[in-house]
Amino acid sequence: MNKAPKVLAFDVFGTVVDWHGSIAAEVARLGLPVDPDAFATAWRQGYRPAMARVRSGELPWTKIDVLKTFQIHSLSENQIQHLNLVWHRLNPWPEAVEGLHQLKSQFTIVTLSNGNMGLLANMAKNAGLPWDLILSAEVFRHYKPDPETYLGVADIFNLSSEEVMLVAAHKDDLEAAHACGLQTAFIERPLEFGKNHLRNDLHVEQFTNYHAKDFLDLARQLGASDPEQH
Known part of the structure; x- marks a missing residue:
């Protein structure tokens, strides 16, 4: 475990x-x-x-x-x-902001994206995303799935790789993080490519530690309480 x-x-x-x-x-x-x-x-x-x-x-x-x-x-x-x-100006998924707040009540939550810092900051401001820290490929001068991105997060917080969990809807991203020793959580986003291109890759994989329908489901699985209850 x-x-x-x-x-x-x-x-x-x-x-x-x-x-x-x-x-x-x-x-x-x-x-x-x-x-x-x-x-x-x-x-x-x-x-x-x-x-x-x-x-x-x-x-x-x-x-x-x-x-x-x-x-x-x-x-x-x-x-x-x-x-x-x-x-x-991209819109968050319907439960994303609430789920992030729940997860933030127990964990440090950061971005790890191939988008640049200015883009991610503007997006967070526009969508109300409550990040503790914005990290991106721009920080590490490497794009995912290069190992430098995943291991860079652990290095910034002076943690072991297994103390960091990548949360993603993309299995290639998660598989690369798993190979670097990170924990992984897959989030189902069946409509990512639109209603005309429903995803058919939502099955459970061995390289994921958690498999969740959405962020609220992940928060429940991780035991992250609703911050409004405190």
Whole structure:
């Protein structure tokens, strides 16, 4: 039986915030001549190859905001800039804020995202995310799944790797953290890619210590009480 973690490190995009639903809603609000769901999917797909080029050394370190530009010619320059920064305004999943508050009552909660620091801070401010500390790939100059990111969290808090738990909705992220000795918690987010692309990978894995429907479920499993009861 693993001892209780001291720090919970959260993947953010898809785990804490609904990137697909938020982007699709923004596109619909702007009345763009594109399918909102297709637009959200295509935008997200553009990030992975760009991040791989940074990790391989082909590109110097680049903030995620400028890794990809999506050209929309029917908008003004100011509107394009506003849309490009939609990542800063992503909405949290319905239970996320309440669940984070419950978990924060017992654990130190931090981000561990490939998004840059400014983006994560703006997102937290906009969505009311109660982080104790914002950490990202920008701090460690490595993108997940490089070991330097996961082990870097433990180093910052002077903890052993098993005293840190990665909380994520992505199994490749969790598997990499597990390989580094971290505890892991998988969060089901069946709608991450939209209603037209329901996830089919929500089964329990051996490399996860916890498997939860959402943050409230994880809080119950970890024995984190509702802070309003104190």
